Amino acid sequence: RGEDTIHPLKVSLEDLYNGKTSKLQLSRNIFCKACDGLKHLDGRHILIRSKPGEVIVPGAVKGIRGEGMPIYRNPFEKGNLYIKFNVEFPENHFINEAQLKQFEAILPQRLDAMEIDLNDEHTEEVDLHDYDPSNDRSNGRSEAYDSDEEDGRRGPGDKCIRVKGMYQMGCHTLAIDASLHRQNRRRLLDRLKEKNLGTNGVIVLQGGETQNMYCTDVEPVFRQESYFHWTFGVKEPDSYGAIDVNTGKSYLFVPQLPESYAIWMGKLLTTKDFKEIYGVDECYFTPQICDVIAGLKPDLLLTLQGVNSDSQKITREAVFDGIGKFKVDNKLLYKEISECRVVKTDAELEVMRYTNRISSEGHKEVMRQIRPGMTEYQLESIFRHYTYYNGGARNMSYTCICGSGENGATLHYGHAGAPNDKTVSDGEMCLFDMGCEYYCYSSDITCSFPSNGKFTSDQKIIYESVLKASRAVMSAVKPGVSWRDMHLLAEQTQLQDLLQTRK
Known part of the structure; x- marks a missing residue:
């Protein structure tokens, strides 16, 4: 009770047991220890970024949505991680961009160029948001996906107010203007x-x-x-x-x-x-x-x-x-x-990022809960519940594909004749292709992982080969390149890696 964990990170065990808190509070000197990054309790490395041009003032408290403690008796929700920064910086935009570059040259090397590997599968980038204790609703329900635009739509008693001309499935979901x-x-x-x-x-x-x-x-x-x-x-x-x-x-x-x-x-x-x-x-x-x-x-x-x-x-x-x-x-x-629909506006991209973020968290929730002996449809139901409950996503983008073992080789497994009804065996690879839809904007995410959380040597070879192909394409893709060339790059990367492994 009150003991430090990894970093000066304090939380009452009594509060955790009674479900009274879902927060993690962290006090760090970000100026002196920027090179450390942040290692979460679950072992992930979190690279923290603030908004370009934003200066974090002494004593500022920032939050990372959905990275706090799991909420008591609710495995689908996590609270927020709040960070108090002890820093000494000038006011926002105190010099112009040219002067900033000169100032940057005398500072320590940037974090993302040092110890943190952005291509590491255990590293994630997260965004900071301003923390207002009066609007904190993480104790008892998730606010992992609150919209940055929701301020002002709450009435007396912390009730969510419906606003005409605005689509929103509750105050913890993204608000979209007409x-x-x-x-x-x-x-x-x-x-x-x-x-x-x-x-x-x-x-x-x-x-x-x-x-x-x-x-x-x-x-x-x-x-x-x-x-x-x-x-x-x-x-x-x-x-x-x-x-x-x-x-x-x-x-x-x-x-x-x-x-x-x-x-x-x-x-x-x-x-x-x-x-x-x-x-x-x-x-x-x-x-x-x-x-x-x-x-x-x-x-x-x-x-x-x-x-x-x-x-x-x-x-x-x-x-x-x-x-x-x-x-x-x-x-x-x-x-x-x-042609207009092909090119998305900033407002549309915001919805798509939200939808994909919800689906990403849904996939991670499935990975946390999977155990050999569960059925594929039970894992599908976890994803559906998570994305609807936490993100307001009533619809799926397509029929969920939850293939374990040899079912993962069937492109559109999960149809009426094969409704994700196989029991997952220990050590099998699972290929889960699922995406939620919010406001008619879809996500499409496929993940592959072993049911027991441990890759065999053969599974690891294939997985890492595909991962390298994905990284290669993400590094090469840009406006003007052809889809076909990206496809060939992925195939070439996988084949070269497998041949090298064989040697």
Whole structure:
């Protein structure tokens, strides 16, 4: 009780036993001991980085999300690691960049150029965030994935406040503003105008439709059609969206539901509600779509029709009563909007980083809990629970592939005929390909590891060969290189390493 562990790291054993704390507190002189790095209790080396240009003032307390103590009786959650820095530095941005370089030349060598190997599989980079004790919620539930933007959306009693125009699955998850989709719409219009395409036209997209499970009244959880979501961010089914190419004005058309539906669905939203939530210029009910678009007097309608290069399936083209009155071009839009979706904005990249971070932590949780004798689907359930509970990810990006032993050689194992139902044996390699989805942005991560945590000599040879190939590709990939060349580099690296091992 109160004894130091590895570093001056103090926590009451009584508090830990009673589940009263999930924090680790560390006091270090970062100026003098920057070369040490930080070795976590679980043996991982953590390389700490602060924001460029940020100066850490004396006595500052910083937090690393999700690196604290496991929460009592909840193996899926960890608290935060809080670090108090004893430093003496000047104020932020006290000199310009040229002077900074001169100043840097007289300082000790950078940390990442010294003892920490960034390519070491046991080394991770983590980000610092400002610590506010009044907003600390780690005692009792995870805040490993709190959004940096959530401040100001909490009310009395630490309750999470819903904000219109903002998507969030709870205050511990990433908050996404509707401006993400306004920017997407603006990028699409700019692209069309640069090519002088669709002048005096109106883009019309149709969202996903309500589906029933065969002939039953059961409705599977709805997931929005991707092109429609990219453009408008609408969660609900059976909607349409339109954009005036000349003015840039956006229009949303939502289904007009009978008042009795409130019994099953809760309060029914008005067109004003939808307008505020999704940040469009105007909103109407779907029966008005023909009249509203006709009032814009477009020369043509741009609808979406194209072949998905992965599935070879055709996109759903917008159809509504009265569309026959308009001239329609269903060829022009697909290429342009697809090219826009290929290049992600900063806002989109933030969502993708979040989704992949959630999935990464989910995979690590599976590795921590796996034991020989468990079934593959039990390990799948750990991943699903972790990503939903901690990250708000209700959907998976694809069917989870949890192949142990020879099942790992089947590309899309986990399908209905082989539903991850094998029992994992001691010493088997496990290949788990799983990724969660948040806000219709997906992650795709595959991990391979031995079920008992110890590689055999043969397993180690193959694993390290693939790891070297991965490192080689990550070092070589950059704008302008071809996917095929990266594929060949990976194959070449693995084969050369295996031949060298054989010798």
